[in-house]
Amino acid sequence: MNHFEVFGLPRKLGIDTAELQRTFYELSRILHPDFHQGAPPAEQASALEASARLNAAYRTLRDPIARVEYLVRLEEGRATREGAAATREAPPELLAEMFEIQEALAEAKAGGLDADGRRRLAAERDRLLARHREEELRLAGPLSAAWDAGDAGERPRLLDACKRALATRAYLGTVVEDLTEALGESQEGHVTHRRH
Amino acid sequence: MAYSDKVVDHYNNPRNVGSFGKETPGVGTGLVGAPECGDVMKLQIRVNLDTGVIEDAKFKTFGCGSAIASSSLATEWLKGKTVDEAAKIKNTDIVNELRLPPVKIHCSVLAEDAIRAALADYRDRYADKLDGAGAPVASA
Ligand code: FES
Numbered sequence: 001m002n003h004f005e006v007f008g009l010p011r012k013l014g015i016d017t018a019e020l021q022r023t024f025y026e027l028s029r030i031l032h033p034d035f036h037q038g039a040p041p042a043e044q045a046s047a048l049e050a051s052a053r054l055n056a057a058y059r060t061l062r063d064p065i066a067r068v069e070y071l072v073r074l075e076e077g078r079a080t081r082e083g084a085a086a087t088r089e090a091p092p093e094l095l096a097e098m099f100e101i102q103e104a105l106a107e108a109k110a111g112g113l114d115a116d117g118r119r120r121l122a123a124e125r126d127r128l129l130a131r132h133r134e135e136e137l138r139l140a141g142p143l144s145a146a147w148d149a150g151d152a153g154e155r156p157r158l159l160d161a162c163k164r165a166l167a168t169r170a171y172l173g174t175v176v177e178d179l180t181e182a183l184g185e186s187q188e189g190h191v192t193h194r195r196h
Numbered sequence: 197m198a199y200s201d202k203v204v205d206h207y208n209n210p211r212n213v214g215s216f217g218k219e220t221p222g223v224g225t226g227l228v229g230a231p232e233c234g235d236v237m238k239l240q241i242r243v244n245l246d247t248g249v250i251e252d253a254k255f256k257t258f259g260c261g262s263a264i265a266s267s268s269l270a271t272e273w274l275k276g277k278t279v280d281e282a283a284k285i286k287n288t289d290i291v292n293e294l295r296l297p298p299v300k301i302h303c304s305v306l307a308e309d310a311i312r313a314a315l316a317d318y319r320d321r322y323a324d325k326l327d328g329a330g331a332p333v334a335s336a
Contacts, residue, residue, distance in 0.1 A: 090231055092227070098236050099236045099258070166231065170233065171234045172234070
């Protein structure tokens, strides 16, 4: 059962999150262990499993970006089964730009950051953060809407556009995070920390 | 997360960090990224244009420890190989050597991508001097 099916929703990106939350609470209540005390172990186990599935589905679907990411994965699974090659393309000029910024950042850090350098980095960070937001808005807005409105023939092109926007967002998020860290202002919440 | 000793070693003492000058002959450059995490990696090979052997390799990786270790290891493996031999390096070889856990497999994929991109760039640049297999054409 995929996340959309858990909620009985069609595979669409336009989701009313208030409605989603209501359904989530309702289903959670039904699946709550308290309701299944004394039930046969098999029933208890299946309620527990269903509740884990529900939580995972809710976490993904309530976030418009995670939703697109998930849909892309679902569709990719389908595409791979149908023999289409999975691409992990990013715009090459974006990679080059990110690489240059990282190089400059490494140099700036090695040379010690003076007030001027910090100002430059902060300005750069803000500029990139704005682009990061822009990609998110594009994903949650026009791209999601286009996907829902598009017919099967347009799907591959739209899927590609979504993937490119997701990748762009990921690259921007990483440099923003690295710049922020270099500036010593850890701003939780901008982007997730993914380095271990 | 616990890294293997080999990852830690490469991370602390990365081999072959840097890049070649723009004018250096025989260089192929691969610049790749992992959309999963936004990390970027540049890997370069310098091929002896007479023998077709990779004499030197350099990398710069802005990414996690596993990505740094993977690319550092890749540059070590590339040296001394012909372009054809280099094309056979697989991310699974890197995973095995560094004992990367499943969540870090994409970091080794990034290194394999970088090798491929560098080899392709080299072949591209020196296409007129190479036979089909990427080895220099013996000049009569
Ligand atoms: S976490 Fe992305 S390259 Fe390692």
